[in-house]
Amino acid sequence: MIELMVKLNTFQNLDESPVHRKKPQTEKHDLYLSRISSGVDTIEALDFIPIENDLENLADWNLSIPAIENDLEKSRLAWRCLDRLKLLDEFKVPLDTLANFFNDVRAGYIKNKNPFHNYDHALQGTSHWCIFCCI
Numbered sequence: 001m002i003e004l005m006v007k008l009n010t011f012q013n014l015d016e017s018p019v020h021r022k023k024p025q026t027e028k029h030d031l032y033l034s035r036i037s038s039g040v041d042t043i044e045a046l047d048f049i050p051i052e053n054d055l056e057n058l059a060d061w062n063l064s065i066p067a068i069e070n071d072l073e074k075s076r077l078a079w080r081c082l083d084r085l086k087l088l089d090e091f092k093v094p095l096d097t098l099a100n101f102f103n104d105v106r107a108g109y110i111k112n113k114n115p116f117h118n119y120d121h122a123l124q125g126t127s128h129w130c131i132f133c134c135i
Contacts, residue, residue: 004093011052015111019033028046029049029051029126031046032049032072032076035072041070041071041106042103043071043075043102043103044094045095045099046075047072047075048076048095048098048099049076050080051076054076058080058081058084058127058130059131061128063127064124065120065123065127066067066120066124069120074101074120075106075123077123077127078102078123078126079098079102079125080132081126081127082098082130085132087134105122106119
């Protein structure tokens, strides 16, 4: 996971002034739900908003990422995992950078069309890692 965070840092210019991440706001919740219901699958920074049951879901060893139908929801849970572990703050990763990274990872997995080593598999492993580190 540390290697992942180091790679995320390479996507941004660290010589610039300190990066200030925008804190998610709950009023974006309706827009987020609208994007999910419309079938949009490109992740944007505005999609990273906390939802009430996130932490409960992430603490469940039986959480099934493949059962979640929308990639926006899957990526948002991965963001919550990284945010819960304070890795985004520690490595000063802007949400736009994280969204672009998730989009690139998804595109790479889609391109390879592997039925097992895919985006769901990557996020399932990430969610279990999050549970293990936060117990």
